[in-house]
Amino acid sequence: MKPNDSSVEAIFDKAKTEGKPVFLYWGAVWCPPCNQIKATVFSRPDFIERSKAFIPVYLDGDTPGAQKLGTQFKVRGYPTTILFKPDGTEITRLPGEVDAVLYMQVLRLALNASQPIHETLAAALNVSTASPPLTPDAWRMLAYYSWETDQAQLVDKKDLAATVLQLAAKVPVEHKQASARLKLTSVVMALQEKFKALDKARALVDIQKILADGALAHENADLLANYAGDIVGGLTDAGTATRLGLVAAWSLTLDRLALDTTLSKADQLAAVQGKVVLAQLGHEKDAKAPVDVALQTMARVAATKADNAIDDKYERQAVIPSAAHLLSEVGLLDESDAMLMAELPKAVSPYYHMLVLASNAKKRGDKAASLDWSEKAYSTAIGPATRLQWGSGYVAKLIELSPEDSARIGKAASQIIAELDPAPETFYERNRRSLEKMGAQLLAWNEKSQHTKTLRVLSGQLAGVCKKLPEKDPSREACEGVFTKSPKKT
Template sequence: MKLQPLFLSLALALSLTAAPASATSGAGVAWQAAAADSDIDRYFTQAKAEKKPVLLYWGAKWCPPCNQLKATLFNRADFIEQSKAFIAVGIDGDAPGAQKLGTRFKVRGYPTLILFSPAGAELTRLPGEADAAQVMQVLQLGLSSGRPAKAVLADARAGKRLSANEWRLLGFYGWETDEQQLVPADQRAAVLAQLAKASDGVDAETATRLWLKSVGALAEGKTADAAGLPRLRAVLADPAQARAQMDVLTNEAPDLVKAFAPQAGEARNALVAEFDSALKRLNEDATLSRADRLNALQARIELARVDTPHADPYPKNLPAALLDQARDQAGRAHREISDGYERQAVVTEAAYLLGRAGLWKESDELLKAALARSHSPYYLMSQLAGNAKTQGRKAEALRWAEDAFNKSEGPATRLQWGANYVAALIELSPEDAPRIERAASQLFTEAEKDPGAFYERSERSLKKVATLLAGWNKTPTQAATVGRLKAQLDGVCGKLDGSDARAKSSCQGLMKKA
């Protein structure tokens, strides 16, 4: 979910009664926990013997979009019933070998959902940002097709005839979590545009979805073909079409507006007004989840400040009615939601959109009020740190960042939260070498005990720390600090299993720049 505030950038219970770290049965889905290659191999052997596909879920306890999946998809009766047709495997990102498994399956972001054939071939990646009912349809398409999305894509690009269901499989593929499995990132927009054109006349909804995604992917400051503007306006004006493309419209709203109306002025204002009407309907649509409705409200806020620099914390001239709606819907979310997983998804999003509206006091109050009821309060503490930093309260920002690190749980999560604490220290208190050294040293100590520290998310966290230290290393005191940390890390590298050449190479390369 593009607008969802993943941790300063983006052990989830996967059934009604239990967490993914243990297999479950009964009313919920019988998720099997995987923490090492041997677990995965065992489940694939089981799948082959039972002639069942495998659905692999990669997530984390704190992750808001992961909690949103659990609150809207994993607890659906039809999903639970459908799960009997496959082997459900849950990978908790903080399990001992989880980050190494991330390398094996080419997954980086939480959440990622991958469907495999009984023989172990990757069929498709499911779109975690779509509406739960749409994800269910794609899951069923993947289960019934049995053809890998890679093969379907190859046929589509070769001009071969595809069925409407095969086009839908491509339209609802998890392009945001593809990790270049189907298409290199720099070619994705062009490929999506090609697919949109080829699918036109076969399945209108899919063709529109692919087209919208291609324009959104091309955006980032680029201008779209003006000939497509009537098509966008038709989608916005049609409630059924807008509902079907809900996730694309809410996540890509600012990019789509800027692509078709690159200059501030009447044309842009008119398109923003049309977009706002569609988003307002989505925000009021009771058939959508509360998180999806809030996402539509957040998109309205982003469009209201479309001519305000993104980093400006205090947008001017936002409509008073829009601010009132932000306050009201955030407050109701806090008061009314009792499910802990939905709260983690919705309250964090509500706090983020309040900040984007410039309502920092309300955002702070919401997060503080929600701390005691969160199963991952350190995530909310990180948001409070970001809020304080944005408002110029440096000491408070560092206190919250330190508290978030101290309260964080799980090896990969602690390395990620610790890396962000080091980043906050170097940015906000660069003269405090002892504090920076203590924080970085603690991370290296924890990395020494974590067999997956030099893979995927954990590796990226450690690389972040090393890069930050390299940029900070400018004075004799700083150089001495970095020297001691390098010596410590050298010791960690020396204790690594010699048979794991990848981990050893990653470790040894960390502090070279510093």
């Protein structure tokens, strides 16, 4: 089912009548992880069969009212999948980038859950007085809750790292899988938030045990591949024996994951990307560093393998940009471009691939080509929210690479404003953030009042849109604040 404009009332009325939970998927046509879920999870026979037990709802970020609903449900990043009780109570948020088999396991647990995740969390944090103790399934639900898309639904952002660290400390040791997942997740979050209470020595021991356990490493392939550099760089010092040993152990694990055919092509490729990050750790920003030929060969083989092995168009939308990015990370820019150019005519959303081409051109030092690809990506983007996001990105690229070109910057920003639908739903969630970001960047660009004329024209144009919004609606304030304040910290 799809929502009726910015209302899901009819959907939950149907859920109550049928006594079924609601499965909400928030995504976008261009989004690589969204296409990965479409290809590897939603197409599975067991998912299709399981979907008979719930009411599936697809909330595309570009559909009318979607961004307002995004605010209502506290969803931001694509994809986010949430399971609700028929009365609208949130049961849990499912992880978006785990292995498909694991996703199905977590979905089964969620459908069978006796209580919503916020009650399970409260019981876990007070485990000494909980009666009865949490079951293994309850701990597994917490371990595989989508903490990265929580959006303060369970825990305030400032308390998120501390909360997951608490859970990792409280989970009984006999729940090996949940313990490993929570420990890894807590380390990632603590390092991202620069949380001083993280016991790095203890974390290092825990992670070494996970790396040494093939089953645990397989189950946490997404975290081990995607956060290899963050964790190693955060827990160890450059040049030390500890770092060298951890990199060696981690690389061996990633080698095994890269060859593990039970994982998706995206996960196998991510393992190779993780190896590249580890190999470049400490000197990845040094443009003059010699190119590692072995690293290039490894990347080339992995990218070519992925390109040749995938036929599904949705999976290709997920994997090919990653493969091209991998090639560019090891200096194979021409090969990356060739892969992307070959893909453009058959891609689900070619404008996403154009952003990688723009990035490659920038790495070469070709500012003109980078801006041209960014402009083409914006001009071919489809959907109001997507066009607003791509357009604000194009303006940002212009300000960065060609700040003296006031005419081009003004024209791009003016086009974005001209496309705004003067309706309250336009000024929510991702749309609001894109506009506020563009406004802040334009204000910074005009810091010395050298582009005042351009800003005056743009402000006047946007004011015309704002005046069409209801006076007391929050959207009016959001619209009027674009050129008068910095973006909200969210």
